Amino acid sequence: MEPTGWLRILVDHAALRDNARRFRELIPPACRLLTVVKSDGYGHGLLPAARAFLDGGADLLGVHTVGEAAALRGGGIGAPVLVLGPVNAAGAALAARLGVETTVGSLAGLDAARSAADPATPLRVHLKVETGVNRQGIVEGELDVALAVLEGTPGLELVGVSSHYADIEDTTDHTWARAQTARYDDWLSRLAARGHDGLQRHMSCSAATILWPQDRRDIVRVGIAAYGVWPSRETLVSARAAGTSGLDLRPAATWICGIAQVRDVPAGETVGYGRTWRAPVDSRIAVLPLGYADGYPRRLSNRAHVLVRGRRAPVRGRICMNLTMVDVTHVPGATAGDDAVLLGSQGDDRIGAELLADWLDTIPYEVLTLPGSGWERIVDGR
Numbered sequence: 001m002e003p004t005g006w007l008r009i010l011v012d013h014a015a016l017r018d019n020a021r022r023f024r025e026l027i028p029p030a031c032r033l034l035t036v037v038k039s040d041g042y043g044h045g046l047l048p049a050a051r052a053f054l055d056g057g058a059d060l061l062g063v064h065t066v067g068e069a070a071a072l073r074g075g076g077i078g079a080p081v082l083v084l085g086p087v088n089a090a091g092a093a094l095a096a097r098l099g100v101e102t103t104v105g106s107l108a109g110l111d112a113a114r115s116a117a118d119p120a121t122p123l124r125v126h127l128k129v130e131t132g133v134n135r136q137g138i139v140e141g142e143l144d145v146a147l148a149v150l151e152g153t154p155g156l157e158l159v160g161v162s163s164h165y166a167d168i169e170d171t172t173d174h175t176w177a178r179a180q181t182a183r184y185d186d187w188l189s190r191l192a193a194r195g196h197d198g199l200q201r202h203m204s205c206s207a208a209t210i211l212w213p214q215d216r217r218d219i220v221r222v223g224i225a226a227y228g229v230w231p232s233r234e235t236l237v238s239a240r241a242a243g244t245s246g247l248d249l250r251p252a253a254t255w256i257c258g259i260a261q262v263r264d265v266p267a268g269e270t271v272g273y274g275r276t277w278r279a280p281v282d283s284r285i286a287v288l289p290l291g292y293a294d295g296y297p298r299r300l301s302n303r304a305h306v307l308v309r310g311r312r313a314p315v316r317g318r319i320c321m322n323l324t325m326v327d328v329t330h331v332p333g334a335t336a337g338d339d340a341v342l343l344g345s346q347g348d349d350r351i352g353a354e355l356l357a358d359w360l361d362t363i364p365y366e367v368l369t370l371p372g373s374g375w376e377r378i379v380d381g382r
Contacts, residue, residue, distance in 0.1 A: 310347020
């Protein structure tokens with residue numbers, strides 16, 4: 001079936017599968033591989049990403065909300081699922097019915113889980129502990145209360161303990177991250193002293209999974225790297241220094257927008273709102289039916305490039321709500337109906353998430369999640 005809209009994301013199932021397979025081979029057999037599919041599979045599509053990762057050997061899937069877990073179950077996926085974000089009472093009850101596990105990172109979240117607890121459908125929970133992010137995670141003075149609730153509430157089953165790194169990707173100096181690991185080990189000791197020494201332990205994100213084999217514990221949580229994008233340049237530098245950069249990660253998404261028209265703009269004329277770009281010579285401008293409402297930010301105005309017929313075509317003028325203009329003066333034969341690649345490869349050139357992130361002064365994580373529901377996701381380009 002031909003696409004009916006202008007905006008397409010081609011999702012490479014094989015690349016996602018193979019990325020998961022590489023992590024499955026990287027970690028010990030007894031360690032479980034959790035691939036994160038929250039936020040619509042980092043923009044790749046929740047169900048396509050989940051299916052590809054499971055094909056690659058993932059043991060469980062990580063989501064942010066119970067709604068995402070329900071969508072997985074509705075899509076026929078029965079694999080283990082862990083909700084990583086906060087859950088209210090209604091969400092906890094639904095999670096128990098769906099047979100998915102949840103994260104509890106506050107006393108308020110624990111109260112919600114307790115209010116929904118039903119011995120007929122027990123809720124399996126992972127206790128998140130604070131080690132330095134100061135976001136989700138109970139603090140030391142809350143442990144007694146938390147354990148009293150978990151141990152005294154039929155229908156709640158404590159099965160895991162987790163934490164998260166605050167500063168492992170933004171630097172090559174991992175002193176702070178190592179200190180967090182030590183704090184996490186202290187938590188494990190305190191829990192073991194209270195009789196909870198058989199819990200599933202997990203703290204490793206993509207970067208820690210790649211860099212620190214000794215800290216993979218029982219579960220590793222791989223997010224952006226499973227989509228073929230290194231967490232950061234600093235992580236890649238650290239991996240090279242440690243001799244662990246040999247992962248052949250393959251980016252899995254290509255963003256495409258069809259060209260709606262190509263128009264001639266005489267030298268001296270301006271393009272777009274605010275007249276921020278003036279044609280220095282007689283120019284040819286391609287109009288893309290895409291704008292900031294579609295997840296192509298206005299900040300890319302007069303800054304980004306797209307690929308047309310394998311050549312870079314710079315964005316000219318301000319990006320509009322639903323339209324973007326690019327200069328194809330130097331692209332022979334460019335015409336309406338051609339594909340413009342905003343992210344991905346065309347010919348011998350590539351625009352990666354890292355480059356888009358540089359143009360936007362942000363991180364590849366944000367870039368991958370920019371496209372909204374108006375994009376048609378096509379698995380394997382079919």
